[in-house]
Structures are given as structure tokens and as C-alpha cells.
Amino acid sequence: MDEKIAKKLHPETLMMGYGYKPELSEGALKAPIFQTSTFVFKSAEEGKEFFELAYGQREKGPTEEIGLIYSRINNPDVEILENRLAVLDGAEEAAGFESGMAAISTVLLEFLKPGDLLLHSRPLYGGTDHFITHVLTRYGINVLPFTANDSADDIRMKVKNSGLANKLSMIYLETPGNPTCAMIDLEMCVQLAKEFSTKERRVVTAVDNTFLGPLWQHPLKFGIDLVIYSATKYIGGHSDVVAGSCAGKAQLVKRIKTLRTFLGNMADAWTAWLLMRSLETLKVRMDCQARNAEVIAGFLQRHPMVERIYYAGLLKEGCSQDVIFKKQCTNAGAMLTFDIKGGRNEAYKFLNSLKVIHLAVSLGGTESLAEHPGTMTHIDVDPEERRALGISDKMVRLSVGIENVEDLIWDLDQALAAASVKSTVGSKPQSILEHSS
Numbered sequence: 001m002d003e004k005i006a007k008k009l010h011p012e013t014l015m016m017g018y019g020y021k022p023e024l025s026e027g028a029l030k031a032p033i034f035q036t037s038t039f040v041f042k043s044a045e046e047g048k049e050f051f052e053l054a055y056g057q058r059e060k061g062p063t064e065e066i067g068l069i070y071s072r073i074n075n076p077d078v079e080i081l082e083n084r085l086a087v088l089d090g091a092e093e094a095a096g097f098e099s100g101m102a103a104i105s106t107v108l109l110e111f112l113k114p115g116d117l118l119l120h121s122r123p124l125y126g127g128t129d130h131f132i133t134h135v136l137t138r139y140g141i142n143v144l145p146f147t148a149n150d151s152a153d154d155i156r157m158k159v160k161n162s163g164l165a166n167k168l169s170m171i172y173l174e175t176p177g178n179p180t181c182a183m184i185d186l187e188m189c190v191q192l193a194k195e196f197s198t199k200e201r202r203v204v205t206a207v208d209n210t211f212l213g214p215l216w217q218h219p220l221k222f223g224i225d226l227v228i229y230s231a232t233k234y235i236g237g238h239s240d241v242v243a244g245s246c247a248g249k250a251q252l253v254k255r256i257k258t259l260r261t262f263l264g265n266m267a268d269a270w271t272a273w274l275l276m277r278s279l280e281t282l283k284v285r286m287d288c289q290a291r292n293a294e295v296i297a298g299f300l301q302r303h304p305m306v307e308r309i310y311y312a313g314l315l316k317e318g319c320s321q322d323v324i325f326k327k328q329c330t331n332a333g334a335m336l337t338f339d340i341k342g343g344r345n346e347a348y349k350f351l352n353s354l355k356v357i358h359l360a361v362s363l364g365g366t367e368s369l370a371e372h373p374g375t376m377t378h379i380d381v382d383p384e385e386r387r388a389l390g391i392s393d394k395m396v397r398l399s400v401g402i403e404n405v406e407d408l409i410w411d412l413d414q415a416l417a418a419a420s421v422k423s424t425v426g427s428k429p430q431s432i433l434e435h436s437s
């Protein structure tokens with residue numbers, strides 16, 4: 001497709017064919033799966049030219065494309081996928097990975113070295129938290145967490161008090177945070193990165209945008225350098241593929257791709273093909289999931305067995321979290337966390353009583369899932385820390401799918417009723433029956 005036309009079109013339109021030329025593949029409407037490890041050069045001279053570019057030995061000519069060499073370096077399916085992922089985030093370039101953790105670990109390793117300081121938000125995805133706390137520190141990288149409760153001044157003080165302000169190299173964020181949906185102000189972090197940058201050392205900012213992106217939160221527009229995904233979640237969307245990605249300025253993504261080549265954790269042709277197929281329905285899926293989540297949030301808010309809901313769509317008008325949400329997100333998304341009345345027993349009874357919603361970790365797929373963060377996804381978080389973050393035994397996390405919302409509400413209602421039976425001392429089971437009638 002002509003780049004001029006492409007610029008005028010919406011991302012959801014471009015997801016059908018952008019970056020793919022049927023005439024290069026026997027006219028096939030859809031990109032074939034280029035299941036090949038290596039590519040044949042037309043001549044020895046061409047092979048030399050491709051390698052010179054791939055290894056950065058000379059600059060690319062004005063119309064020159066990096067040629068196909070070997071599938072650890074590049075592959076047509078992966079390149080088309082990357083073009084489409086870049087479109088979704090308004091990025092110059094994107095990189096596909098074999099998992100979200102592959103994308104996250106590669107980005108952190110590329111921009112940090114021994115002695116450096118990494119400033120990061122908390123809570124983080126469990127795997128990311130583990131990689132930062134237990135792996136990066138093994139290589140002499142200093143790490144400093146902050147939470148959504150910290151103001152810009154609090155964070156400035158933390159960095160200064162660490163004695164390593166002149167070593168700050170990266171700010172890594174996850175917002176909304178999992179599982180509490182706590183919001184971190186992206187603009188505030190971009191400002192902090194600027195303040196701590198020097199001529200020789202530019203502080204790089206990266207955001208794990210898995211929960212609301214690439215539809216409802218576009219961190220690059222707020223000046224963030226890199227946006228990262230577990231494409232296993234909404235981008236893949238069918239709970240049948242593990243993948244990841246990272247997008248941003250070409251200059252930074254090129255560095256990430258170079259490290260990817262040597263770590264060997266790039267997405268393969270089959271993964272890229274599955275994700276391309278998923279991207280065609282990304283918008284309809286996510287819109288439907290978010291609509292369902294909104295209805296479910298309303299239902300849960302009125303339910304006597306529900307003590308508290310963590311969902312951006314129900315934040316108190318004008319509170320600081322709401323201000324951040326309205327500034328940087330366009331939808332509350334389809335992740336819903338709530339505290340059930342009672343404790344672990346009630347939470348487990350609820351989870352064990354679900355009939356439509358599956359009891360499983362992961363999120364973002366077409367089917368609804370429920371889990372218990374305290375003893376599942378966040379079991380590895382230090383217990384004291386877990387309490388401070390508000391991840392208690394009565395907390396349940398839902399990933400809302402595209403099923404008929406009435407069926408989901410029926411299921412939630414009967415599971416909440418089952419959880420309430422003879423468990424909360426002094427509660428009246430009739431109130432549940434009244435509700436469900």
C-alpha cells in the first residue's frame with residue numbers, strides 16, 4: 001500500500017494488509033508463513049551488501065531495504081508484524097519477541113550496565129519484578145522502586161537519597177499496575193527522566209503497556225521512549241500464543257533488535273503470523289471486552305458480597321488517580337479486580353464455583369478468566385510488600401472476555417452466592433437471594 005494513503009487511514013483498517021505486498025507472494029491475499037531458517041542471495045555481492053547493513057558497517061541508501069539473511073535476524077512475517085505494531089502505537093519501529101518477558105528482559109539488558117541505577121514502579125508483573133530484583137541485581141545493577149502513592153518530589157528525594165542519581169539510566173513503568181490498576185503519571189516520569197539526564201547519559205523511559213494498549217493508552221505520545229507488550233495478552237487475544245513486542249524511536253529499537261539477534265529471542269514466522277491474524281480483530285475484541293467489563297463493574301459495585309472494586313471506570317471524580325486516568329487513558333479497559341467480603345475462603349469458594357469463567361492466570365483473551373493474585377500471580381512478591389500494595393487474601397482478579405455479558409453476570413452472581421453461604425459470620429444469605437431474583 002502507498003505510504004501516503006496509509007497515513008490517512010485508521011490503524012484498524014491498516015491491520016488487514018499493511019506492510020504486505022501480495023505480488024511478492026504469488027498474489028496470496030494473506031501473507032504466507034515464511035517457514036524458513038535462511039534466505040538465498042541473488043549473488044555474492046548482494047550477500048555482502050546485506051551483511052554490511054545488518055552489522056551497521058555502512059548507512060542504508062535512500063531507497064535501500066535491509067535484505068533477508070537468516071530468520072534470527074529478519075523474516076518477512078516478523079517484519080510485517082513489526083510494521084503493524086509500529087502503526088498501532090505511532091512508533092517509528094517495533095521489534096517482535098517470542099514472549100513478553102523476552103521483550104522486557106532484552107530492553108532492560110540493553111539500557112543498563114553494572115553500576116547503573118534502575119528506577120521502577122511497583123506493583124509490576126511478577127516475572128518482571130523477579131527479573132529486576134533477582135537477576136539484574138546479580139549483575140551489579142542497582143534498583144529503586146516507587147509506587148503510585150509517591151509524588152514527583154518523593155521520587156526525586158528517593159533518587160537523590162540513593163546516592164546514585166548520577167547513575168540513573170532507566171525509568172521502567174507499568175501502568176495501570178497489575179492487579180490493583182494503580183495509575184502512574186507518564187508525563188511526570190518523562191519530566192523526571194529529563195531532570196536526571198546529562199549530555200553523556202540520557203535516561204531512557206519504558207512502559208509495559210499490556211493492560212490498556214495498544215488501543216487506549218499511547219505512552220509514546222506523552223514522550224515515553226519505549227512501549228512494551230506481552231503480546232500473549234490482548235494483542236494475541238485468543239490464549240493460544242506466547243509473544244512480546246517493543247516499539248519506539250528507530251534509533252532505540254535498532255539497539256534492541258541488535259541485542260535480540262545475539263540473545264536469539266526474536267518472534268518466529270509462525271508466532272508473527274498468528275499475531276497478524278489476531279491484529280485484524282484487535283479493535284472489535286477489545287471494544288467488546290471493555291463494554292462487558294463496564295457492565296460487570298456496575299453489577300459488582302451493587303453486589304452485597306463485593307467489598308471494593310479496583311477499576312479505573314469507577315474512580316472517584318477528581319481524585320489524583322482519576323486525574324491521571326483521564327489525562328493518559330481513553331478507556332478503563334477490561335481488567336477488573338475486586339475484594340470479596342470475607343477472606344481467602346470466600347475468594348476460593350467463589351473461584352471454585354464459577355461455571356462459565358475459567359479459573360486461570362493470564363488475561364486479555366476472548367474468554368473470561370479469574371484468579372487469586374495473592375496466592376497465584378503475585379505469590380512471589382514479599383508478603384509485607386504485598387500487603388502494602390493492597391493485594392490481600394480477599395482479592396480476585398477478572399479478565400473480561402467477549403462472551404454475552406448476561407451469561408457472565410449470571411455466572412458471577414451464582415458464584416458470589418455460593419461464596420456467601422455460611423461463610424461470613426452474621427451475614428444474611430437472604431440478601432444474596434434478593435439480589436439474584
Ligand SMILES: *Cc1c(COP(=O)(O)O)cnc(C)c1O
Pocket residue numbers: 099100101102125127128174178208210211229230231232233242243244
Ligand atoms: C503476561 C505479562 C507479562 C509477561 O509476558 P509473557 O508473554 O508471559 O512473557 C508482562 N507484563 C504484563 C503486564 C503481563 O500481563
